[in-house]
Amino acid sequence: xxxxxxxxxxxxxxxDTSARAAGAASLxxxxxxxxxxxxxxxxxxxxxxLEPMVERDSADGRVAWFNVTPDDLPRILSGKNGTPVPSIPxxxxxxxxxxxxxxxxxxxxxxxxxxxGGLKGLEQALNMSPEVIIEELKRSRLRGRGGAAFPVWxxxxxxxxxxxxEKYVVANADEGDAGTYCDRMILEGDxxxxxxxxxxxxxxxxxxxxxxxxxxxYPAAAATLWEAIHKADExxxxxxxxxxxxxxxxxxxxxxxxxxxxxxxxxxxxxxGVVRAKPPYPAQEGLYGKPTIVSNVLTFATxxxxxxxxxxxxxxxxxxxxxxxxxxxxGGRVKQPGLVEVPFGLSLRQVLDQFGGGMAPGARFKAVQVxxxxxxxxxxxxxxxxxxxxxxxxxxxVLGHGGIVVYDHETDMVDLARHFMAFTANESCGKCTPxxxxxxxxxxxxxxxxxxxxxVDDLVLLGxxxxxxxxxxxxxxxxxxxxxxxxxxxxxxxxxxxxxxx
Amino acid sequence: xxxxxxxxxxxSLQEREGAVTPAAIGGIAHQLGTTTAxxxxxxSYYPDLHCASPGRHVIRLCMGESCYANGCTRLLRSLQxxxxxxxxxxxxxxxxxxxxxxxxGNCAVSPxxxxxxDLWGRVLPSQLGALLERYK
Numbered sequence: 047x048x049x050x051x052x053x054x055x056x057x058x059x060x061x062d063t064s065a066r067a068a069g070a071a072s073l074x075x076x077x078x079x080x081x082x083x084x085x086x087x088x089x090x091x092x093x094x095x096l097e098p099m100v101e102r103d104s105a106d107g108r109v110a111w112f113n114v115t116p117d118d119l120p121r122i123l124s125g126k127n128g129t130p131v132p133s134i135p136x137x138x139x140x141x142x143x144x145x146x147x148x149x150x151x152x153x154x155x156x157x158x159x160x161x162x163g164g165l166k167g168l169e170q171a172l173n174m175s176p177e178v179i180i181e182e183l184k185r186s187r188l189r190g191r192g193g194a195a196f197p198v199w200x201x202x203x204x205x206x207x208x209x210x211x212e213k214y215v216v217a218n219a220d221e222g223d224a225g226t227y228c229d230r231m232i233l234e235g236d237x238x239x240x241x242x243x244x245x246x247x248x249x250x251x252x253x254x255x256x257x258x259x260x261x262x263x264y265p266a267a268a269a270t271l272w273e274a275i276h277k278a279d280e281x282x283x284x285x286x287x288x289x290x291x292x293x294x295x296x297x298x299x300x301x302x303x304x305x306x307x308x309x310x311x312x313x314x315x316x317x318x319g320v321v322r323a324k325p326p327y328p329a330q331e332g333l334y335g336k337p338t339i340v341s342n343v344l345t346f347a348t349x350x351x352x353x354x355x356x357x358x359x360x361x362x363x364x365x366x367x368x369x370x371x372x373x374x375x376x377g378g379r380v381k382q383p384g385l386v387e388v389p390f391g392l393s394l395r396q397v398l399d400q401f402g403g404g405m406a407p408g409a410r411f412k413a414v415q416v417x418x419x420x421x422x423x424x425x426x427x428x429x430x431x432x433x434x435x436x437x438x439x440x441x442x443x444v445l446g447h448g449g450i451v452v453y454d455h456e457t458d459m460v461d462l463a464r465h466f467m468a469f470t471a472n473e474s475c476g477k478c479t480p481x482x483x484x485x486x487x488x489x490x491x492x493x494x495x496x497x498x499x500x501x502v503d504d505l506v507l508l509g510x511x512x513x514x515x516x517x518x519x520x521x522x523x524x525x526x527x528x529x530x531x532x533x534x535x536x537x538x539x540x541x542x543x544x545x546x547x548x
Numbered sequence: 549x550x551x552x553x554x555x556x557x558x559x560s561l562q563e564r565e566g567a568v569t570p571a572a573i574g575g576i577a578h579q580l581g582t583t584t585a586x587x588x589x590x591x592s593y594y595p596d597l598h599c600a601s602p603g604r605h606v607i608r609l610c611m612g613e614s615c616y617a618n619g620c621t622r623l624l625r626s627l628q629x630x631x632x633x634x635x636x637x638x639x640x641x642x643x644x645x646x647x648x649x650x651x652x653g654n655c656a657v658s659p660x661x662x663x664x665x666d667l668w669g670r671v672l673p674s675q676l677g678a679l680l681e682r683y684k
Contacts, residue, residue: 064657067669094656224612224651262596263652265665297559299594302650316553317586318593334551377614377655384656419613419650449655451613465616469650 054084055123058101058108060149062090062234063266064227068097069115076116082123089235091149092385093136095403101149106130136382139400141363143371144347145228145387147236153270156277159238165283167350171246172286176206179250183349185357187369191344192221192305193417193446193522195435198345204329205251205337213253214338215244216314219260219267220298220305221342223418224469225449228373228385229343233260233267236347237274241283241293243346246353247339249286256293257333258343259314262300271295302473306521307332307340309475320475321521344373344447364390368434376402378451379409388433395429398452409454413537417446419469420526423453423462425537442533444526459538460545463531464492470527481524484515488531495545502546505535552580554590558597566601602645603638605683607631608662611648614655619673623659624648626673630680644680 057077060070077083090097096112100122103109109128111118121127131149132138142148151158159165171179183199190196205213217240221229232240244256260268275293278284284291296314303309304319311333313319332338348370352360361369368390376383380402388397394414398404405411413423416433422443424431431441438445453462470485491508494500512528519525535542557576562568568576568591577584591597609615609624624635631639631646638645654660657669661676663683671679 063667064654064669067654067660067667068657092656097657222651225614225655226651227653227655230653261653263649296556298596299555299559300596300649301594313555315551316555316557316590317551318590320593375655377658378617383614383658415613449613451617451655453617457617461621462616465611469611473650 054082055102056084056086057122058086058088058149060090060097060099061087061153062231063264064094065090065097065099068094069113070098073098073100073114073116077119080119083119086152088151089148089153090231091131091137092145092231093134093382094384095382096134096136101131102128104128104130107132110134136384136386136401136403140387141371141389142387143351143360143363144232144239144344144373145236145385147239148231148385151236153235153237154273154277156238156281159236163354164238164350165242167353168242168245168249168283170353171249176250176252179246179353180206182353182357183250186352186360187357187367188345188348188352188360189368189435190341191348191372191447192218192342193444193526195445198341201327201329201339201341202247202250204327205253205339208330208337210337212255212334212336213251214333214336215248215251215253215256216310216333216338216340217244217256217258217346218305218307218310218340218342219258219264219271220310221344221447222261222263222302222305223420223447223449225377225415225418225451226375226447228375228448230264230267231385232343232347233264234270237271238278239347239350240271240343241274241278243349244293245283245286245291246349247341247346248291251337251339253339254289254291256291257314258293258295259304259310260295260297262298268295268297301475302469303475303521303523306523309521310340311338318475320477321523322477323520342447365432365434367436372433372445372448374401374433374448374450376450376452378414379406379454380404380452381406390434391432393430393432394424394450397433397450398429402452405452405454409456411452412455412457413453413459413534415451415453415530416449417444418449419466420444420522420529421446421449422529422533423459423537424533443529459534459541460492460496463534464489464496466530467492467527470523474523478518478520478524480515480518481520481527484511484519484524485527487511488515488527492531495542498545498547500546504546505542508532508535552582554580554582554587555594558587558591562597567598570599603642605643605664606645606647608647608649608652610650610652610654610658610660610662612651612655612658615659618658620659622673623661623671623676626676630676644683
């Protein structure tokens, strides 16, 4: 090491896509050749309202500077006015389990991953029989972190017990609900955790091959993942019981419905990503007709900790029927957008107040939507609903992938409803009539109302159409599409009525 | 695994050639041992596969919920006015192609504009001119 390197101050800067978009990319560009600093590119802590955030070591742990510009370097090098990371309320109030490494490690440093407890879950799994692994999962009461929230152990048991010459593990990295980004963060920020979760699953069900179906919209994630696979392979991690367990990244091509598991499998096989009826479930007949576990990235990323710390420990977090933690992703008009991992059970209001920090400057609250473009819209009077699967189901809503988007007083609810219906009309795979035709008719009705030529009958028609789509669509895209529209009409009726032709 | 992977073949052709021209469909079908209808069906299904080569720079505007809440429709109107094209079209000189996407996963730093491989966050309409200037 030369003198220059010895003198250099180590600064930590996130390489996450959103951190880069917030300014980390230009910081790195400005500082790359400065001999007085050594830049370590980490994942993001998810406090995106503070990004770009620069940290350095101190005697009491990491200290951070927020919303940094290149001109802030002298201030950072002087060490003055930094904030100790553990004292940032946004982070201190969270219970980081799946996101424990975020902001701490270099995403592709396998040694760091291991030093922070990585691979312990896989080690445990290798010493267990498939049945015992599934028992441990049952004890955790983990439910799939996608839309259906199906018990994970149950799905794995079906795949494990189904006789076949080949089985597959597929990570769904195409959960493209607008307003969600935790999958992207895991793919870019802690890829070995996903691979570890997939290996544990493969061991439990007896699979011989894995795929990550990754959205075309996430080029950085796909590149990081390939590199992680390469490193894991070099370290001889991609094998089970002496047999290779190859994992491949397969690119999607911009179709939203390919996040639905049957459509995903069709697309993975190289055809049109069209939904098919269930049963048979993919756990019985999936990719190429073989038993396949399809789970989203967040679900797989949760598995290693469950195996290393025990299912009972995981189940001690959260509520009885919604165990563990949930990665909530705050966006829209909140003051502090970012990733929040907390045990289930906090109310929406608590999450928005304690983490969101209230509304963005100049904005007044109008509505919040949870669970992506198919999620229900809640007015302020519904903010005390606890964040857990049952309470949401009772309120006629879904938690989905945990995206929370806040809309302000300037939002035109008629236009917003049209926006959602247009989304479904664009993204429908066309397999079932209620979704294919219903979404187009729904969009037309909303366009009529928006243009001032709609009538009271149109609102009635929209209600009927919505009910038909809910009960008769083949998958959640058509089945959930009416929820944002109907809840917008329910909670903001005046906005719709005032636009009707009298 | 005898099913031909049409999507993979189309994506790699597009990567090489910039687009999948209708003329290429027959060749791919022959190569994969399938019908032209199957190949055309996959090609028309996916939004990221296209038959015409895009302009020198591709602008995609994220229309996701967080971007919507933070003004992406104003940004879109502003881009349409500035470039004098509609979504899916390419400017006269072939410089820019304008498109939208349903979510870029950059919700916490929205609204988002992607130009080629660069992702820009917290974009205001007033910044669009300077942003476009960066692309020659």
